[in-house]
Amino acid sequence: MPSGQPFEDPLNLVPRILRKLYSTWVTLTYPFASRGGNLSLHWSCLLSRRIAPRIEIGNSVVIRNDAWFNVLPEAIEGVNIRIGDNCLIGAQDVISAKNLIDIEQDVIIGTSVLIQDHNHAYEDVRRPIREQGPMPGGTVRIGAGSWIGHGASIVCNQQELVIGRNSVVAANALVTRSFPPYSVIVGNPARLARQYDPERGLWVGATGRPAVTAEVS
Amino acid sequence: MNRETRLRARFQDPLKIPARVLRKLYSEWLRLTYPFAGIGSKVSFHFTCKIDRKNAHRIKLGNDIRMEKDSSLGLSLPTEQEGDPVIIIEDNCVIHWRSQIGAKNLIHIERDVLIAQDVLIVDQNHAYENVHTPICDQGFTEGGRIRIGQGTFIAHGAAIICSQGDLVLGRNCVVAAHSVVTRSAPPYSVLYGNPARIIRQYDPAKQEWVTGPVRAPQAEPVA
Numbered sequence: 001m002p003s004g005q006p007f008e009d010p011l012n013l014v015p016r017i018l019r020k021l022y023s024t025w026v027t028l029t030y031p032f033a034s035r036g037g038n039l040s041l042h043w044s045c046l047l048s049r050r051i052a053p054r055i056e057i058g059n060s061v062v063i064r065n066d067a068w069f070n071v072l073p074e075a076i077e078g079v080n081i082r083i084g085d086n087c088l089i090g091a092q093d094v095i096s097a098k099n100l101i102d103i104e105q106d107v108i109i110g111t112s113v114l115i116q117d118h119n120h121a122y123e124d125v126r127r128p129i130r131e132q133g134p135m136p137g138g139t140v141r142i143g144a145g146s147w148i149g150h151g152a153s154i155v156c157n158q159q160e161l162v163i164g165r166n167s168v169v170a171a172n173a174l175v176t177r178s179f180p181p182y183s184v185i186v187g188n189p190a191r192l193a194r195q196y197d198p199e200r201g202l203w204v205g206a207t208g209r210p211a212v213t214a215e216v217s
Numbered sequence: 218m219n220r221e222t223r224l225r226a227r228f229q230d231p232l233k234i235p236a237r238v239l240r241k242l243y244s245e246w247l248r249l250t251y252p253f254a255g256i257g258s259k260v261s262f263h264f265t266c267k268i269d270r271k272n273a274h275r276i277k278l279g280n281d282i283r284m285e286k287d288s289s290l291g292l293s294l295p296t297e298q299e300g301d302p303v304i305i306i307e308d309n310c311v312i313h314w315r316s317q318i319g320a321k322n323l324i325h326i327e328r329d330v331l332i333a334q335d336v337l338i339v340d341q342n343h344a345y346e347n348v349h350t351p352i353c354d355q356g357f358t359e360g361g362r363i364r365i366g367q368g369t370f371i372a373h374g375a376a377i378i379c380s381q382g383d384l385v386l387g388r389n390c391v392v393a394a395h396s397v398v399t400r401s402a403p404p405y406s407v408l409y410g411n412p413a414r415i416i417r418q419y420d421p422a423k424q425e426w427v428t429g430p431v432r433a434p435q436a437e438p439v440a
Contacts, residue, residue: 025232049229066286066314068334092315094334094373112335114373114394120331122391123426125405125419128329128368129389130309151335153373153394172374174395188395188411 018043032057033079042067054078054097058085058105070096072118072134084144098137104144104165114153115140117161143167143181166196239264253278254302263288271296279308279328288312291319293341293357307367321360327367327388337376338363340384366390366404389419406430 022043027035030052036059041047044065047055051071056079067089071080080097083089084105091111095101098118103109118137122129138156142148143165151172154161163169164181174188182196197204243264248256251273257280262268267289268276275292284290290304303320306312307328314334318324321341332338341360345352361379366388371377374395377384386392387404396413405419415430 022232029230048233068314092334112374114334119372120370120391122370122389122407125389128309129370129391130311130329130331130368151374151395155394172395174393189409 036060036085039063045069051080054080056082058083058087060085061087061089063089064091064093064111066091067093068095070094072096072098074098074134090150098134100139100141102139102141104142104146106145107142107148108146109148110150110152110171112151113148114155115142116154117156119155119157149173255279257281257308260284267291269296275300275302276304276306277302278306279310281309282306283311285312285314285316287315289317291317293319293321321357323362323364325362325364327365327369329368330365331370333371333373333375333394335374336371337378338365338371339377340379342378342380372396 019040019042023039023041026041026047027039030049032052032055034056036057038060039057040062042063042065045063046068051069054071054075055069061083069081075098080100081095082100082102084103084107086106087103088108090109090113093109093111093113094115096116101115101117117140118134120129121132121135124132135157138159138161140154140156141162143163145166146163146168148169149171152169152175154163154169154175157176160178161175162178163175164179164183166181167179167183167185169175170184170186172188173186173190175185175190179185179192180195183192184194185191186193192206194203194205240261240263244260244262247262247268248260251268251270253273254275254277256278259280260278260282262284263286265287266284269292272292272294275294276290292303294303303323304318305325307326309329310326310332312332316332316334316336317338319339324338324340340363341357343352344355344358347355358380361382361384363377363379363384365386368389369386371392372394375392375398377392377398380399383401385401387402387406389405390402391407392398392413393407393409395411396408397411398408398413402408402415403418406415407417408414409416417426417428418430420427
């Protein structure tokens with residue numbers, strides 16, 4: 001949301017007002033598990049009222065257009081999606097939870113990102129995969145201050161997937177396992193490209209040598 | 218979820234009703250005015266779907282198909298050309314947000330196939346061999362044909378691209394997120410990576426799932 005010049009183009013006022021009205025409507029009428037102030041939610045988001053009691057939203061969260069929040073009917077009781085303060089959920093993101101997806105504060109999520117803590121079961125060869133329901137799945141936690149690039153997928157089929165704080169997930173990476181804090185994660189399947197070494201106080205490559213290349217992201 | 222809870226969920230937020238009505242009306246409009254080669258009952262199109270009316274006579278749709286927001290069925294063919302259907306989608310398929318199907322020869326999606334968001338399925342590509350012309354003026358390659366077996370699941374962001382020959386995914390395959398599939402796979406395979414390789418497969422002799430491929434992909438004709 002551009003906050004600097006709200007009246008730069010008068011035509012932009014219409015979507016801004018729609019967005020504001022829809023955010024107010026959702027804030028006032030949806031029964032969220034807990035919710036901070038100043039939520040900005042685009043009206044094209046798919047967030048049904050049925051799943052609102054399973055969602056916790058912090059202060060000043062921005063959710064861009066076409067984002068989809070999904071909590072499966074098979075999901076465990078309690079809160080399934082937690083979004084910390086100051087998070088930005090980009091356009092066309094999919095967040096689909098069965099157990100728990102915990103996004104800590106100050107996380108930026110780019111466009112077209114997929115985050116899910118379960119997957120479709122496929123082991124029964126006699127039935128279509130559509131009818132087999134989800135796997136048991138695991139939990140996903142994205143550390144504070146991280147940045148997830150365009151088109152990245154974070155999929156946890158079992159146990160726990162933790163991306164440490166201030167990590168960078170590069171564009172179109174497919175993350176299926178945990179990574180420590182201050183990592184730069186690239187590729188499909190994802191691998192560690194760079195990492196911050198707190199002892200030496202500098203960023204090193206995956207081999208441990210000081211990184212001399214330009215920033216990945 | 219039973220029928221009653223589904224109905225209750227449907228009308229929980231009254232603001233969502235206009236979109237539902239629009240969707241219903243648009244689906245009926247398409248059914249009545251588009252010259253599809255075939256269209257079954259309970260086909261639901263979101264009103265932002267992209268389908269060419271001038272090529273709709275080459276598209277054949279079964280029952281209970283759901284096309285979500287911004288998904289598209291495109292044909293790179295000269296318009297108003299008669300012939301067999303080039304996009305065939307059978308019963309009970311879901312095509313999710315922003316997924317694109319672009320056909321020139323034949324894309325056949327069998328029943329119960331689940332296509333997630335941002336998926337691309339194309340059976341041709343842009344030609345680029347002529348170095349003196351911009352690629353946008355060079356048209357398309359000859360391309361191949363694609364068949365996706367019943368009960369398959371194609372995850373978020375996958376691309377299935379057939380530049381030549383036949384590409385057949387057997388039944389109940391899983392294509393993992395962001396995979397790029399360019400070759401055929403036998404039934405009950407899990408495909409993963411770019412380029413996609415088979416990481417798990419069902420072994421009918423042992424009746425269990427094993428890591429790695431157990432059978433060589435046999436060449437199967439699409440039609």
